[in-house]
Amino acid sequence: MSPLEIAAATQAKTPGSPGASSRRPGSRRLGLAGWLLPIALAALWELLVRAGIANGRLMPPPSVVGRTLWGLAASGELLTHVTATxxxxxxxxxxxxxxxxxxGALTGALPVARGLLDxxxxxxxxxxxxxxxxxxxxWFGIFEASKVALIAVGVFFPVYLGVAAAIQGIDRKIVEVGRVFRLGRLAMVRxxxxxxxxPAWFTSLRSGLGLGFMFVVAAEIMGASEGLGYLLVDGQQLGRPDTIIAAIISFAVLGKLADGLLLAITRPFLAWQDLGRDTL
Structure with missing residues (x-):
C-alpha cells in the first residue's frame, strides 16, 4: 500500500470519516435547500407580474417561460438544440x-519543457x-470543426494551469515518504x-467544463443552425425574451447536470481525503 492508501485506510476506520459524513441526511437536506432561492424568486416575479406591479414584456414571468419550454420540448426542437450543444x-x-x-504534466514535471512551452x-x-x-x-470553415476548436481552447487553459501547478506544488515530504517505502520510479508516480x-486536476476539469459551456455560446453564434446558442440568437432576432430565457435556463440545467456527473465520476478517486467540510 502507498502512504496515501495507508492514511485512507486509517481514516476509514475512524468515526466521522469523510465516507461516513458524506452520506449524512443533512447533506441531502442542504442540497434540496439550494432550490429554495430560485423557486422563491421565480414565485415572487410571477406574483408581481400577475398583480400588475411589474411589466412582464421584457422579463417574462415563469409561467410564460415554462410554456415556451414545454412547446419547444413537445415539438422536439429543444432536444435537437440540446443534443447539438x-x-x-x-x-x-x-x-x-x-x-x-x-x-501541463510536461511543463510541471520537466523544467526544460516549462522553459520552452509555458x-x-x-x-x-x-x-x-x-x-x-x-x-x-x-482555418476550419463554419461547420463543426471550428466550433469544437473554440470550445477546446476555452477548456485548455484552466486544465493546463491546474495540472502544472499541482505537479509543481507537490509536497516534498510526500516524496520522501515514498522513498522511505522504497518505491520505484513508476510506483512513486502511480x-x-x-x-x-x-484533487487539483479534478477541480481544474470542473473549471474547464464550465468554460466549455461558456465558449459553446460563442461557438454556436458562428453560423450554427442548431444548438442552444443558436436558440439565443434566434430569440433575440425575433424579439422573444421568453425564448432567450428558456435557452438560458436550459444552459444552466445542462451545465449543472454535467458538473454533477463529472463530480460523481471523480468522487470515488478522492475518497481517501480527510476534509473538514462537515465539521466547520
Whole structure:
C-alpha cells in the first residue's frame, strides 16, 4: 500500500470519516435547500407580474417561460438544440482537457519543457476568446470543426494551469515518504504523486467544463443552425425574451447536470481525503 492508501485506510476506520459524513441526511437536506432561492424568486416575479406591479414584456414571468419550454420540448426542437450543444461541449472538452493534461504534466514535471512551452502558452491565454473566431472560421470553415476548436481552447487553459501547478506544488515530504517505502520510479508516480495531484486536476476539469459551456455560446453564434446558442440568437432576432430565457435556463440545467456527473465520476478517486467540510 502507498502512504496515501495507508492514511485512507486509517481514516476509514475512524468515526466521522469523510465516507461516513458524506452520506449524512443533512447533506441531502442542504442540497434540496439550494432550490429554495430560485423557486422563491421565480414565485415572487410571477406574483408581481400577475398583480400588475411589474411589466412582464421584457422579463417574462415563469409561467410564460415554462410554456415556451414545454412547446419547444413537445415539438422536439429543444432536444435537437440540446443534443447539438452537448455534443460540441463533449468533443471540445475531451480534446482540450486531454491536450492540456499532457502539456501541463510536461511543463510541471520537466523544467526544460516549462522553459520552452509555458511562456508561449501564458501569452496565448491572454487572448480573448472572441479573437479566435475569425481565425478558426478561416482555418476550419463554419461547420463543426471550428466550433469544437473554440470550445477546446476555452477548456485548455484552466486544465493546463491546474495540472502544472499541482505537479509543481507537490509536497516534498510526500516524496520522501515514498522513498522511505522504497518505491520505484513508476510506483512513486502511480501510488504517491498521482493521488497527490488528483484533487487539483479534478477541480481544474470542473473549471474547464464550465468554460466549455461558456465558449459553446460563442461557438454556436458562428453560423450554427442548431444548438442552444443558436436558440439565443434566434430569440433575440425575433424579439422573444421568453425564448432567450428558456435557452438560458436550459444552459444552466445542462451545465449543472454535467458538473454533477463529472463530480460523481471523480468522487470515488478522492475518497481517501480527510476534509473538514462537515465539521466547520
Amino acid at each position: 452537448l455534443w460540441r461541449v463533449a468533443a471540445g472538452f475531451g480534446l482540450g482537457a486531454g491536450v492540456a493534461t499532457v502539456l 511562456p508561449t502558452l501564458q501569452a496565448l491565454r491572454a487572448i480573448p476568446s472572441i479573437a479566435w473566431v475569425p481565425l478558426f472560421i478561416l 501510488r504517491v504523486l498521482l493521488p497527490a495531484i488528483l
